[in-house]
Amino acid sequence: MPSTLTLAPAPTSEAAERVRLEVREFLAKELAAGSFETHVDTWLSGVDPDFSKKLGEQGWLGMTWPKEYGGHERTAMERYAVTEELLAAGAPVAAHWIADRQSGPNLLRYGTEAQRREILPKIAAGECFFVIGMSEPDSGSDLASIRTKAERNADGDWVVNGAKVWTSNAHHSHYAITLVRTAPADSANRHAGMSQLLVDLSTPGITINPIRILDGGHHFNEVVFEDVVIPGDMLLGEEGAGWNQVTAELAFERSGPERFLSTFPLFAEFARRASSPAELATVGRLSARLLSLRQLSLRIAAALDRGELPDIPAALVKDVGTTFEGDVAEEIRKVVDVPASLDSPDPLARALAEAQLHSPGYTLRGGTNEILRGIVARGLGLR
């Protein structure tokens, strides 16, 4: 049942604090060994399949899933501690992020037994990466207007035609959970006739075209489907139930620490060096916001552990949290005497440049803040 904005306090968990210390120790060793460098917004742009594999070996992927599918049957609070530490360190976690956060849980919920047995253990091992195939060139906020279609052929397979866009890391990934029209659009019921397909991105007929972002980096793509044949058994869940499945998936992805920690490595570096009254005041203001956000987000993790669906508070966290991420870059820019530069040897200058250049995306990805405010308003009975 959808939740209201009431949230019980987050219980503390000894197990979560224990695993947090293990992750910290692991990250300190990896940093010292030079296996990664700290960057901003690494859950989107820090792709390092070897690092993902190491996390899989530690048992830190698929943490909450059943052991029979390669998971570790740990709590959402333990998973939260792990993800929080990885983000705070600016570690390269983008390769597996979507698969671990939402595609795996989606498969657990809607997948067939064969799909689960085949794919989930590989995700938990850090060897299988997923992307989100929702947005299209003319469909973003109004996702129900998608035009990519899949039709059954005589063999019962799906033939897919259309295009997806802003598909983060499609060029590094194995599968796209792709929202397609499996029946013509019906103006009387705009949410009917959509389904989700598990699309192997190496299938002939798929072209992945890069789209560069402001800092020159490449995580975005356009993914074009031309008569792509997807086996009939790669339907995810029910034919025609794509809308409900996709909205449940979005609720899952909105409340985690990545919705307020994308720019934390910049904040941490700034706080370490802050000395003037203006800088210290900025540290204070941002810390107060960060701590409140963290409490909200933790309480949602606890609600998930109790089997609740805290979709309304999750939308709120994403709205307030992603606004905070952009404000971190802006407030720090105003008080530091360091010019932002991607090429600088100074980690503060680099992090500032990365945070600013990634800033336009924080409040857009995963559903824009205007759309989320609509969801919160509806949840409160205001519209």
Ligand SMILES: Cc1cc2nc3c(=O)[nH]c(=O)nc-3n(C[C@H](O)[C@H](O)[C@H](O)COP(=O)(O)OP(=O)(O)OC[C@H]3O[C@@H](n4cnc5c(N)ncnc54)[C@H](O)[C@@H]3O)c2cc1C
């Ligand atoms: C960094 C990043 C990564 C992304 N990764 C992926 C990905 O991997 N896979 C994927 O499928 N998509 C991805 N996206 C796409 C993202 O989901 C869309 O950008 C988002 O849903 C908005 O859609 P749009 O860009 O088409 O904007 P539009 O929907 O055209 O919106 C434009 C503006 O109008 C506002 N607006 C639209 N409708 C309303 C309304 N009803 N009420 C009030 N305001 C409204 C919006 O808030 C926005 O400000 C990513 C986006 C970003 C920025």
